[in-house]
Amino acid sequence: MAASSTTIQRIKIGGISTARRVSIGVIEILIGVFIYIAFARTVAADTLTKFVMTPGGMNVGKMADWIVPSQLTLYILIGLSVLIGIGQLVKGYGKATNGLMGIAFLCFIFAFLTWQASGKSLNLAGMLSSSVLLAVPITLGAFTGILCERAGVVNIAIEGMMLMAAMIGALMGSVTGSLWWGLLFGVMSAVLLAALHAVLSIKYKIDQIISGTVINIFSTGMTAFISQKFMQVYQQLNNPGTFPRLPIPGLSEIPLLGPILFNANMYVYLMFALLIIIQVALFATRWGLRMRSVGEHPKAADTLGIDVIKTRYMAVLLGGVVAGIAGTFFTLGSVGRFDEGMTAGKGFIGLAAMIFGNYSPIGALGAGFLFGFADSLGSKLSLLGSVIPSSLMSTAPYLITMIVLAGFVGKGHVPAADGKAYEKEG
Amino acid sequence: MKKNNKEKQDIGKVLIQELTGGDPQNRKKRSFWKVIEIPALAILTGLIFGAIMIASTSLTVYAAFSEGFFKGLGQAFKEIGTAYWALFAGSIGDPSAWVAALKSGDPVAIRTAFNPFLESLVRATPYIFAGLACALGFRAGLFNIGVEGQLFMGALAATFVGYSLHGLPAYIHMPLAFLAGALGGAIWGSIPGILKVTTGGNEVINCIMMNYIAYRITTWLLTGPMTRPGTGGMPLSPLVEKSAEIPQFFQSPIRFHLGFFMALAVAFLVWWLLFKTTWGFDLRTVGINTRAAKYAGMSIAKTTILGMAASGALAGMAGANEILAINHTMAIGLSSGYGFDSIALALLGNSHPLGVVFAALLFGVLKNGATKMMVVSAIPIDIVTIIQALIIMFIAAPAIIRSIYRLRKPKDETVTTVKLSSWGGGK
Numbered sequence: 001m002a003a004s005s006t007t008i009q010r011i012k013i014g015g016i017s018t019a020r021r022v023s024i025g026v027i028e029i030l031i032g033v034f035i036y037i038a039f040a041r042t043v044a045a046d047t048l049t050k051f052v053m054t055p056g057g058m059n060v061g062k063m064a065d066w067i068v069p070s071q072l073t074l075y076i077l078i079g080l081s082v083l084i085g086i087g088q089l090v091k092g093y094g095k096a097t098n099g100l101m102g103i104a105f106l107c108f109i110f111a112f113l114t115w116q117a118s119g120k121s122l123n124l125a126g127m128l129s130s131s132v133l134l135a136v137p138i139t140l141g142a143f144t145g146i147l148c149e150r151a152g153v154v155n156i157a158i159e160g161m162m163l164m165a166a167m168i169g170a171l172m173g174s175v176t177g178s179l180w181w182g183l184l185f186g187v188m189s190a191v192l193l194a195a196l197h198a199v200l201s202i203k204y205k206i207d208q209i210i211s212g213t214v215i216n217i218f219s220t221g222m223t224a225f226i227s228q229k230f231m232q233v234y235q236q237l238n239n240p241g242t243f244p245r246l247p248i249p250g251l252s253e254i255p256l257l258g259p260i261l262f263n264a265n266m267y268v269y270l271m272f273a274l275l276i277i278i279q280v281a282l283f284a285t286r287w288g289l290r291m292r293s294v295g296e297h298p299k300a301a302d303t304l305g306i307d308v309i310k311t312r313y314m315a316v317l318l319g320g321v322v323a324g325i326a327g328t329f330f331t332l333g334s335v336g337r338f339d340e341g342m343t344a345g346k347g348f349i350g351l352a353a354m355i356f357g358n359y360s361p362i363g364a365l366g367a368g369f370l371f372g373f374a375d376s377l378g379s380k381l382s383l384l385g386s387v388i389p390s391s392l393m394s395t396a397p398y399l400i401t402m403i404v405l406a407g408f409v410g411k412g413h414v415p416a417a418d419g420k421a422y423e424k425e426g
Numbered sequence: 427m428k429k430n431n432k433e434k435q436d437i438g439k440v441l442i443q444e445l446t447g448g449d450p451q452n453r454k455k456r457s458f459w460k461v462i463e464i465p466a467l468a469i470l471t472g473l474i475f476g477a478i479m480i481a482s483t484s485l486t487v488y489a490a491f492s493e494g495f496f497k498g499l500g501q502a503f504k505e506i507g508t509a510y511w512a513l514f515a516g517s518i519g520d521p522s523a524w525v526a527a528l529k530s531g532d533p534v535a536i537r538t539a540f541n542p543f544l545e546s547l548v549r550a551t552p553y554i555f556a557g558l559a560c561a562l563g564f565r566a567g568l569f570n571i572g573v574e575g576q577l578f579m580g581a582l583a584a585t586f587v588g589y590s591l592h593g594l595p596a597y598i599h600m601p602l603a604f605l606a607g608a609l610g611g612a613i614w615g616s617i618p619g620i621l622k623v624t625t626g627g628n629e630v631i632n633c634i635m636m637n638y639i640a641y642r643i644t645t646w647l648l649t650g651p652m653t654r655p656g657t658g659g660m661p662l663s664p665l666v667e668k669s670a671e672i673p674q675f676f677q678s679p680i681r682f683h684l685g686f687f688m689a690l691a692v693a694f695l696v697w698w699l700l701f702k703t704t705w706g707f708d709l710r711t712v713g714i715n716t717r718a719a720k721y722a723g724m725s726i727a728k729t730t731i732l733g734m735a736a737s738g739a740l741a742g743m744a745g746a747n748e749i750l751a752i753n754h755t756m757a758i759g760l761s762s763g764y765g766f767d768s769i770a771l772a773l774l775g776n777s778h779p780l781g782v783v784f785a786a787l788l789f790g791v792l793k794n795g796a797t798k799m800m801v802v803s804a805i806p807i808d809i810v811t812i813i814q815a816l817i818i819m820f821i822a823a824p825a826i827i828r829s830i831y832r833l834r835k836p837k838d839e840t841v842t843t844v845k846l847s848s849w850g851g852g853k
Contacts, residue, residue, distance in 0.1 A: 156630065204823040209569055209630060210773075214819045217766045221811025228806035229483055348634045391646040398635040405627035405635075 021092040028085030028104040032078045035108065039115035040074040049073065049114045050121035055129040055259050063125070063255035070118035074111055081107040102370070109377070116381065127380050128373075129260045133334065135365075135372030136267050137162065137343070140326035141350020142357060142364035143278055144319040150282060150359060151315030152295035152417040156212035157197050158323050159347025160219030161190040165327025167223040170338035171231060173240030179332050182240050186332070187324030193219065194320025198313050205421035224340045231338060242336040243267065267333040270325065271365075279361040291315055295415035298422045308422050323347070345398070352401035359415065367404075371397050465774055467827045468820035469788070472813040477506045479812060480805055509803045516798020517546045517791040537676055542794070544682040548752070550790025552577075554689035555744035556764045557771030557782040557789075558696050559611075559737045564777040565700060566733035567713035572618060572633025573741040574765025575640030576611040580742020581749045582644060583610030585756040586652065588666030588749065599669040600750065604688075607746020608739040614640065615738015619731040629734065637765060645758060652756070663756035672751035685751040690783065692743065697779040699736075709733055741768070762793075763811065770814045773821050789814075 049070045053063040081104045087093065093100050113122060141158045148155035165186035173182020193215050200211040231238040243265045251262035261268065282288035293301040294311045302308050326346075331338050349371050356370075357363025378394040481487050481502035491498025519542040527539035556573050563570035570576075584607030591599060618632040647653075648661035655664070674683040700706035712719040712729045720726055744764060749756060771789060775781025796810045820827050828835060 200819065200823055204825050206822040210769075210818070210822050213571065213766075213769055214815050214822065217770070217818065218812060218815035220763070220766070221808045221813075221815055224808035225479070225806045225812060226483075228808065229804075345634065345638050348631055351631060352635075389646050389650060391642045391649070395639045395642045398638045401635050402621070402627070402632055405631055406621055406625040 021097070022089060024097060024101055025085045025087075025089035025092075028088055028101065029082050030085075031104050031108045032080075032082035032085065035074060035078045035081065035111040039111050040071060040078060043070045043074065043115060043118050045071050047071070047118045049118045051113075051117070052121055052123040053125045053256055055126040056123060065121070066124070068114070070114055073114050077107045077111045077114075080104075102366075109373070113377075122380070125256060125260060127376050129264075130376040130379075131369060131373040132260055132264065132268060133372070134375045135368040136271050136333070137326045137329050137346045138350045138353050138371045139271055139365050139368030140274070140322055140329070141347045142353040142368055143274055143361060144323040144326065145351050145354035146278065146282070146359055146361060146364060147315050147319040147322065149354070149415055149418050150295045151291050151312050152298060152415055152420065152422070153198070153201060153312055153316050154208040154212070154419040155197065155316065155319060156209055156348070156351065157193065157215035158319075158326075158350055159343055159345065160212075160216035161193045161320060161323035162327035162330070162347050163223050163341070163343045164193055164219045165190040165324040166330040166342060167226060167231075167338050169328035170238055170240050170331035170336075171226065173332055174237045179240060179243055182332055183325070183328050186328035187321055190324030190327055191317055191320040194316050194323065197320075198316040201421065202309060202312050202316075205423075208419050208421075220341070223338075227338060227340055238337055240332055240336060243333055265333055267325070267329045274322065274325075275361050275365055282361070292415070295417055298417050298420075302422075312422070326350070349397055349401055352404050356404040371400065374400055463833070464824045464827055465776075465821060467831055468774075468817050471820055471827065471830065472816040473510075475816050476809055476813045477510070479809060480506055480509050480803075505803065509799050509805055512799040512802035513792070513795030515795075516542055516802075517795030519543050537680055541680050542798075544676075544680055546787070546790045546794040547686050548681050548683065548790070549794045550786045551683075551686045551689045551751070552744040552748050552764055553767060553771055553786035553789045553793075554693055554783055555740050555747060556768035557775060557786050558693055558779060559615075559740035559744070560768040560772035561775060561777040561779065561782050562696060562700070562709075562740060563733060563737040564772050565713050566709045566729060566737075567716065568619070568622075568730065568733055568737065569630050570615065570618075570633060570734065570737045570741075571630055571765065571769065572615060572636050572738070573744075573768040574761055574763070575633070575637035576615045576738040576741035577745035577761055577764055578640040578644050579614040579745070580607035580611035580739075581745030581756055581760055582647060582652070583607050583742065584670075584746035584749050585663050585666060588670035588754075589664040591670075592667060594667075594669055596669040596671075596673075599667065600672060603666065603670040603750055604672070604743065604746045607742045607749070609742065611742015611745065612735040612739035615741060616731055616735035619734025622734075623727040623730050641758075644756075644760075648756060648758060654755070661758050665755050666750060670750055671754060672747065674751070681752060683751040685747045689747070689786075692740070693779045693783050696740070700779070705732070766811075767814060770818045773818050 047070045048067050051066040051068070053066050084100050084104050084107075088097070088100065113124070116122070141162065144158050144161070145155055168189040169182045169186030171182075172185035173179050176182065176185075197208075197211055197215055200206050200214070201208040227238075245263055245265055246269070247263040252258045254262065280288075282292065290301065290306050291311055293304075294306060294308050294315075298308045301311075327343070330342050330346075335342075350368075353364050353367035353371055356367035357365070374396040375394075378390060378396055381390065381393050484502070484505050487498060487502045487505060490501035519540055523539045527535040530536075556577065559573050559576070560570055584603045587603040587606040588599075591602070594602070614636065618627075618629040618636060621627045621632055622629045645661060648663055649659060652663045653659070654662045672683050672685045672688070674681055676682060698706075700710065708719065708724045709729050709732075711722065712724060712726055712733075716726060719729075741764075745760065748760060753760070767789060771782055771785045774785035774788070775783070792810050792813070793807075796805075796807045799805055799809075800807050825835075827833070
């Protein structure tokens with residue numbers, strides 16, 4: 001694929017082909033048209049939409065509710081997305097294309113919310129706050145994918161690793177009575193599975209997708225087995241509790257942002273810490289350069305004296321650590337209980353976030369937030385009594401994933417040796 | 427007549443050769459044992475690991491160990507024995523019950539004694555369809571992990587045709603509903619194929635996403651448009667008409683039905699399509715070497731889309747079969763993980779229809795027996811899932827099996843590792 005995009009000559013502006021530029025521009029304008037037809041026309045002129053800007057149950061960092069005239073807001077959003085579309089059609093935005101596409105998409109979402117909540121009130125801050133929490137496992141899953149695939153190992157076992165870590169985290173957290181021990185054991189279980197993936201795909205060279213599938217099936221069976229055999233029988237084994245909120249002094253008092261970002265539990269901070277660590281390690285250190293070279297051209301890396309096999313093992317094991325943290329979030333960071341199949345495809349969505357974010361941690365975080373938002377949208381709308389049934393609304397994250405994969409938002413650079421086992425010659 | 431006979435023999439020979447990965451002219455005959463060596467040892471090793479799981483999660487075994495090592499060991503073997511005996515008796519049958527029933531000469535008693543085995547065949551039927559779906563995908567170089575979703579869509583379509591049409595004779599209604607199921611699965615399955623061809627989106631993630639979407643659509647349909655009136659919001663569809671049901675041969679509780687033979691017929695059809703038609707040749711060539719296929723003038727796009735559609739159709743048949751023969755109504759808990767199981771089946775059966783049929787029989791036996799095992803010794807049925815994961819692992823990496831059993835590596839190893847594309851669909 002990498003070869004075909006370089007050999008086929010296309011007129012490109014800032015790496016974006018003309019066809020894509022035009023089609024994205026048209027879509028952005030269509031978003032505006034759609035908002036007009038579906039939402040703006042059906043709202044009476046004098047209705048108001050009330051957005052509550054403080055998440056429920058928060059005492060610090062309060063912000064006044066935001067009451068807007070529904071129709072005017074919709075017209076502003078229409079104008080904005082049409083303007084973006086025209087700009088895109090006329091000259092294109094080069095590298096900022098995805099970002100502006102995202103803004104147009106946000107216009108659409110915001111218009112939808114304004115329309116849906118016209119004459120009612122909607123807790124926007126609460127929705128954002130839950131989006132952040134929902135984004136945590138997806139983003140961390142994407143980080144796992146980045147670590148593995150930058151070194152050339154496809155990892156679709158993230159789902160299985162997360163599920164296992166969630167179960168072990170809950171079990172060991174309950175047994176030891178300590179959340180931290182639960183976290184540690186959860187991470188260790190994911191690392192063990194990562195080691196299995198590494199051995200199968202690096203040493204035995206079996207297809208990395210099959211190897212990942214084996215781990216996913218194994219985890220599904222194992223977690224269900226342990227859960228039914230012990231955790232459902234002895235309820236006290238499935239009651240680890242959750243990590244408490246840790247408000248950061250000062251920052252948590254900022255209106256809107258404070259309650260959402262700085263009064264969350266440990267996992268949210270950990271996500272940001274990992275973002276910085278992985279971003280710096282991958283792109284600003286020698287270690288990261290070596291790892292990426294193994295993912296791009298293992299033979300060249302080998303010639304230069306980099307141990308390809310060792311680098312790949314390390315990458316997959318580190319990925320296991322991150323996946324383990326993500327997995328324990330489900331039990332120790334969120335509900336405080338393990339349920340069968342509770343990861344519900346978040347690992348796979350994490351992979352989509354990785355692809356969407358163009359294999360970079362920052363991009364993955366952005367994609368993670370988008371998916372998290374789509375997720376919380378589904379649950380919020382069912383409370384609002386939306387015309388769209390909640391079971392259909394909840395397909396949104398999966399549909400977005402497919403749209404992302406279809407390259408609708410542009411295909412990034414896939415590590416060239418991704419998914420290929422390395423065979424040392426001689 | 428004589429010619430006909432010879433042809434039959436040839437087909438048998440070809441079947442064996444294809445199953446062994448051999449080429450009629452160039453390859454030496456390989457013994458039967460060599461063919462089944464790795465699968466058989468993989469199953470055995472999987473069962474041994476399952477036994478270790480059973481013993482190591484049993485509290486009574488630990489209690490016995492505290493009284494003494496040999497006592498603990500004895501208890502462990504006793505529990506493994508009880509569990510696996512329950513599995514055997516529940517899936518094949520209890521030989522002493524057979525003898526007793528045969529001696530009594532009562533046809534009802536005989537049927538009941540052999541019911542565990544018939545029930546295993548019933549359990550194997552959806553596995554045959556689902557395994558064929560995945561195997562066909564593998565042959566085309568496609569990893570159809572979306573069998574689960576296609577199965578749901580097939581079941582929905584079959585259910586809809588089954589309950590919404592009235593007054594049709596059974597010989598029209600039943601096949602119509604069954605084919606509707608195949609069509610539902612084919613449409614759902616072809617979407618990832620079309621996406622792969624047009625956008626290069628990897629079919630694995632798309633299939634997984636479509637599984638979740640199918641599941642949610644099912645939830646919505648069963649609580650909304652397709653719900654059974656008067657159930658108060660229970661997620662159930664109306665019952666299918668009597669004329670749409672796949673007939674069962676005996677009276678309840680024996681559920682053995684025509685669907686099993688339909689599955690065998692479909693397996694034969696898939697074999698014929700894959701190995702006796704140009705289309706099948708194209709499909710296999712694309713699966714083995716896309717570039718060569720392209721140079722030979724084969725249409726990769728057409729093969730990919732048709733391959734996914736055919737694979738989806740088979741998955742849809744699995745769903746339709748379950749609805750029309752067994753459940754007669756659509757519910758959310760239709761599938762017990764057929765999607766993942768189908769991968770194991772295809773790998774175990776070497777992506778060959780005959781191999782898949784045998785693998786499906788094995789899985790039918792395992793699943794049926796595990797249900798009984800759960801009743802007798804309270805071991806969760808998910809033990810079978812764990813064993814399946816191990817079996818796939820051992821078959822995909824025969825080197826592990828060889829190093830466990832100290833086997834030599836065959837010189838002419840025809841590794842049937844499935845070749846799949848990386849993200850982005852590029853080759």
